[in-house]
Amino acid sequence: MSIFEDRFHLGPSDFTDVLETALSRGGDFAELFFEYRLHHSILIEEQIIKETAESVGLGLGIRVWSGDQTGFGYTNDLSPERMKKAARSAAAIAVAGGTPSPPAAFVSRSPLAGLYPVAEPAVSADLGRKIALVREAYEAALAVSPAIKKAKAAWGDYVQHILIANSEGLIVSDVRPMVKLTCTAIAEKGAVREYGFSGGGGRTGLEVFVSVRTPAEIGREAAEEALLLLEAADAPAGEMPVVLAAGEAGVLIHEAVGHLLEADFNRRKTSVFWNKMGARVGTDLVTIFDDPTIPAGRGSYAVDDEGTIPRRTLLIDKGVVSGLLTDRLSAKILGRPLTGHGRRQDYSEIPIPRMANTYIAAGPHDPEEILRSVGRGFYAKRLTGGQVEDSGKFTFSVSLGYFIENGRLTRPAKQATLIGTSLGILNRLCMAGTDLEFGRPTGTCGKEGQHVPINDGCPTLKISSMTVGGQG
Numbered sequence: 001m002s003i004f005e006d007r008f009h010l011g012p013s014d015f016t017d018v019l020e021t022a023l024s025r026g027g028d029f030a031e032l033f034f035e036y037r038l039h040h041s042i043l044i045e046e047q048i049i050k051e052t053a054e055s056v057g058l059g060l061g062i063r064v065w066s067g068d069q070t071g072f073g074y075t076n077d078l079s080p081e082r083m084k085k086a087a088r089s090a091a092a093i094a095v096a097g098g099t100p101s102p103p104a105a106f107v108s109r110s111p112l113a114g115l116y117p118v119a120e121p122a123v124s125a126d127l128g129r130k131i132a133l134v135r136e137a138y139e140a141a142l143a144v145s146p147a148i149k150k151a152k153a154a155w156g157d158y159v160q161h162i163l164i165a166n167s168e169g170l171i172v173s174d175v176r177p178m179v180k181l182t183c184t185a186i187a188e189k190g191a192v193r194e195y196g197f198s199g200g201g202g203r204t205g206l207e208v209f210v211s212v213r214t215p216a217e218i219g220r221e222a223a224e225e226a227l228l229l230l231e232a233a234d235a236p237a238g239e240m241p242v243v244l245a246a247g248e249a250g251v252l253i254h255e256a257v258g259h260l261l262e263a264d265f266n267r268r269k270t271s272v273f274w275n276k277m278g279a280r281v282g283t284d285l286v287t288i289f290d291d292p293t294i295p296a297g298r299g300s301y302a303v304d305d306e307g308t309i310p311r312r313t314l315l316i317d318k319g320v321v322s323g324l325l326t327d328r329l330s331a332k333i334l335g336r337p338l339t340g341h342g343r344r345q346d347y348s349e350i351p352i353p354r355m356a357n358t359y360i361a362a363g364p365h366d367p368e369e370i371l372r373s374v375g376r377g378f379y380a381k382r383l384t385g386g387q388v389e390d391s392g393k394f395t396f397s398v399s400l401g402y403f404i405e406n407g408r409l410t411r412p413a414k415q416a417t418l419i420g421t422s423l424g425i426l427n428r429l430c431m432a433g434t435d436l437e438f439g440r441p442t443g444t445c446g447k448e449g450q451h452v453p454i455n456d457g458c459p460t461l462k463i464s465s466m467t468v469g470g471q472g
Helices: 012-022 080-094 127-143 215-230 250-261 262-268 330-336 367-372 421-425
Strands: 028-047 050-064 070-073 149-166 170-189 192-202 236-246 288-290 314-315 357-360 376-389 392-405 408-414 416-421 431-432 444-447 450-453 454-457 461-469
Touching: 012 028, 012 080, 012 149, 028 080, 028 127, 028 416, 050 127, 050 416, 070 080, 070 408, 070 450, 127 170, 127 215, 149 215, 149 250, 149 450, 170 215, 192 215, 215 408, 250 262, 250 288, 250 357, 250 392, 250 421, 262 330, 288 454, 367 392, 376 416, 416 421, 421 461
Parallel strands: 236 376, 357 454
Antiparallel strands: 028 050, 028 149, 050 070, 149 170, 170 192, 236 461, 288 314, 288 357, 376 392, 392 408, 392 416, 416 461, 431 461, 444 450
16 A cells, blocks of 8 residues: 555545546546655764754646647645646646546556665664764764865655556556765865765665765765875876776766657757667667666666656667667657656656666776776766767766876876767777776756756776867
8 A cells, every 4th residue: 555545545536536637628648646755864064963854745746648738737735626726737738628538447557676675764764873874974084184174974865655647547656765875075285175075875775884885985985085186187188098987987978878868859859869760879889778677776766757667778789779768758759669767856847758777888898908908098087067968069077087108097187078979989989898887876867957866887988089178
């Protein structure tokens, strides 16, 4: 039994009544998305607990289709009157016409099992236990060196209950956990100040901070990165071979390639890939997947926000475009299969195609062999923000890199920018390592004002030539 039936006393007859109201003007399809979310956060900074907070989100989003028109309404009041008012608003926006059709009888669907391995649920853990974990990361960062002048450790956990019911008779519910612990450290040397960052978590419980990465390790890693950047030289500049580090550099693939393979951009013909299905766009080493079904993955989910069971989706197969990430609307318009990538930030937003856990598959090369193949070049260890145009042109900031000299990593480098195009890097990817890793499970992706948790990964990759913007 879902929380909506148990705590809020809503059942199939209530769902049917709201769907009938949503279809009262003759729409083709109606959908209900119920959400209850309980969230906790903690912040430690300047030796004190600066913030502890608990918040609750509750509401219903209603979508109606009529031909190619979509209407949407939502409410945070689950009384019958308010739900039906939101349904009437969605129906009016869709501007339907004709004789209403009754919704189909409900047939329950089961979400995927085993994606959320939780031994110690974060959402129900004692506040003191969580504060101790955050403090451990904070104090570990400060203890690394006197040069670490400040640190900040932040905690967030939530549990999201959802229920989806639609006029085709689908009804499905899910309970999604999430936990995240991050630490930022600030190192100073004279007038120079640098920042380091680390974190951990995922769709799991507190045990992740014992079995995968401890709070102390998170704190030390943030501090060590800040200290390393204090000694870093300005990055080299010009065209050169670039090696992308396993794991953390996956964000470049996410931004420069993944977004452009979301079906709505291709439906609107704004993606550089919109007319390239079945066409070669990269070397044989380029095989890209998006997989929402990785156990404990930050971007994972057992059912998407439209009620579709997700599946691992092959986007590029040995350099050839093979698939798109679809929601119901894009799949319908493009005649593509449903992949289970319809996601929304919360009940007040409409679902759109989104990535989950995106990665390039491992290749045949030893990572050390990849480095040895570069006489002079640049190694991108960690990337931060970037900008990508629909044309595929991008710029990415590298928070930590290294000079490659005579096949070895030498001096750390900072203030680098990678500049290129999506098709350019895919066609210049000449070596791929055996060491596929995912980046730190702390990322959030923004699109059209909505933010959802994601992760990305890659093995060590060599791009034969790329523009590096730097001052060295």
